[in-house]
Amino acid sequence: MPKLGILGHGSMADYVVRALDRSDWQVSHCIARVGREEAARKCMPREICVASDVRDWSSMPDLVIDCAGHAGLVAHAPDVLRNGTPVITASIGALADDDVGTMLAQAARAGDSRLHLASGAIGALDALRAAAAGGLDAVRYIGRKPPAGWRGTDAEKMADLDRLEEPITHFEGTARQAALRYPKNANVAASVALAGLGFDATRVSLIADPGFQGNMHQITAEGAFGHFEFTITGHSLPDTPRTSALAAMSMLAAVTGYDTPVTF
Template sequence: MRIGLIGKGAIAQYVSNAVQARGHSVCAVLVRSGSVSQNPELFVDSVSNLTANTELVIDCAGHRALEEYGPQILACGLDLVTVSIGALADQRVADALASAAREGGAKLHLASGAIGALDCLSAAATGKLEKVTYVGRKPPLGWMGSPAADKLHLEALTIAETHFKGTAREAALRFPKNANVAAAVALAGLGFDQTQVRLIADPSITRNIHEIEAEGDFGQFHFQISGNSLPDNPRSSALAAMSVVSKLEQISSPVVL
């Protein structure tokens, strides 16, 4: 399969290496115009150049890139894989992507990101779900540059502190670099406005810890994962990058679990 990528960061590099190792080819990478000269044979700065010779596009560049380029890609009939699920908390963005996908007869594939158990949650949602809560814990410095820094003295924390409680929509919009997981949980379960979220800065941990608790007709479950980051970027989840590769395998495989 001929793949087009958006972005050239740590996740994009991991995905590029992984998909090529599986026999696919990366035909073009959409980057900012000033970066094209770094690799003019591969890097492009327009959607038309990205889509000219590709069968599928993978977005690894974040919420703004999905908002800006996603509708154009879907409208021209190309499927798009993204890990930037939090962007869909903005209803305007979600509607634009859905409309473009219908117009082009394409699909927007949402990679699960840094969390698991979404298959269980989405199955439970076909019955009656009563409650879904997502709790995200990171070391204090993992929240630097986010609104948590306005509430807590992150560098001086000695005990775990909750710096956000609210809905998944609020979390995804206020923490765009940290709350894709909350958005994924919301979309798999009760939706953005009914999914409750707590975000915690915890000096006792060294990894990012994600938890889902759910109750409903199916019973109840509690899922927890302690994730590693990518070696090239301590702020990027290894599982998030892997989930993009997994989604590609699902799309290209004749048998899907």
């Protein structure tokens, strides 16, 4: 039975662990913040190896998934990759920092491993990658969430989110700027950028909308292939307004499809 390690033990990690309980994967390792190790153990369905640093794991799993956010990816993924263990991450916005991207790529090469990017809360990335191969002229991403989904971000500097009565566009800029300013909210913008025109040529708008339920992600693209628009409206995980349920599902799909003989 292949063994799985998890960076983090929040809502996304909990979703994946519960869904894998009767699968061929055994959740065997977990990374928690210092002082949160016991809380992490209580989240797991069975006894596993919990530590605050992957170098303290007594052994290495066959695969590691990152559910810890940008800081967790930066702190722990390089050691995992250098060890030869592949990593799947949903913290794609971290790659907007070129130094982080270079560090992770070098670690993967050193360990002859690979960093896999989960599709997260968005779809149509396959079409966008294909369009980029033939030549893209423009790509725009629009993210729309209810005000609660933007709490704890720069959106609070633009408006009182608790009293917002009409939609407000609180960010306009590049995907790189969005990913760096909204590390917990703009991973989709980063995914769109990496699949298409890159961080600096992808335009992004982020909207807080008091009349909207769910999280809406919209991509528009034009190029040699023609024109496409893709829109998806998804639910958040019940206890985490900033985390898309589909992002957690994409991580689960990446794990269950990892070692299958035929896969997308």
